[in-house]
Amino acid sequence: MKYGKNKYIIERYSLGVQENLKSICVNNIEPRIEPFLKSKHKSFENYDMTKWLIYRTYSDDFEKFINLIPKIAKDYTKKHFNKEVSGNFFVSQLWGIVSRPNGFATPHNHWPGLFTFVYYLQLPENNPPLKFTDSDLEIQPKEGELIFFPSWLKHEVPVNNSDDDRICVAGNVYYNEKVKEIGGRTEGLEPTRYDDWEMKGRCIDF
Numbered sequence: 001m002k003y004g005k006n007k008y009i010i011e012r013y014s015l016g017v018q019e020n021l022k023s024i025c026v027n028n029i030e031p032r033i034e035p036f037l038k039s040k041h042k043s044f045e046n047y048d049m050t051k052w053l054i055y056r057t058y059s060d061d062f063e064k065f066i067n068l069i070p071k072i073a074k075d076y077t078k079k080h081f082n083k084e085v086s087g088n089f090f091v092s093q094l095w096g097i098v099s100r101p102n103g104f105a106t107p108h109n110h111w112p113g114l115f116t117f118v119y120y121l122q123l124p125e126n127n128p129p130l131k132f133t134d135s136d137l138e139i140q141p142k143e144g145e146l147i148f149f150p151s152w153l154k155h156e157v158p159v160n161n162s163d164d165d166r167i168c169v170a171g172n173v174y175y176n177e178k179v180k181e182i183g184g185r186t187e188g189l190e191p192t193r194y195d196d197w198e199m200k201g202r203c204i205d206f
Contacts, residue, residue: 090173100165103159118170119169
């Protein structure tokens with residue numbers, strides 16, 4: 001699937017549903033997140049999220065998934081940019097999301113990440129599409145599917161008009177040089193997640 005030049009390429013991968021990751025998302029929601037989003041942005045409703053670095057707490061559960069993402073990034077780069085990379089791709093942020101009925105996300109991107117992914121673990125009937133704001137492209141995801149795209153692409157999710165939750169895992173991929181991990185506080189709001197990125201319309205979620 002492609003829109004415009006190479007930087008707009010979006011890929012879809014069928015992984016199947018990992019039920020243990022779904023349970024982790026549901027059971028580790030941070031209750032302070034939605035009130036913060038509503039007070040600061042007035043543009044995110046009924047969006048519950050886990051901590052920014054949830055994969056650290058459940059490293060055994062996420063190990064297989066985390067190890068798969070750099071392989072996808074390498075294949076993606078070779079396929080669409082005709083480049084063999086000598087360095088390493090790695091996941092630096094990963095979080096879970098439970099979008100409730102009437103939940104939505106306004107346009108945002110995930111800069112300064114290189115690639116972004118969203119892995120759909122549960123989808124309601126009449127699930128809204130993932131819309132790429134600067135194009136006319138809409139993707140209707142499937143359960144067990146991972147969507148992979150450049151982090152700077154602006155995207156949004158319309159209102160969830162069903163009576164059921166949408167559950168997914170999302171994250172950002174970087175290349176070669178380690179960047180400082182964002183978030184990870186054990187107490188209080190994670191400063192970058194709840195300040196720089198979100199107040200500038202970046203990195204909320206799908």
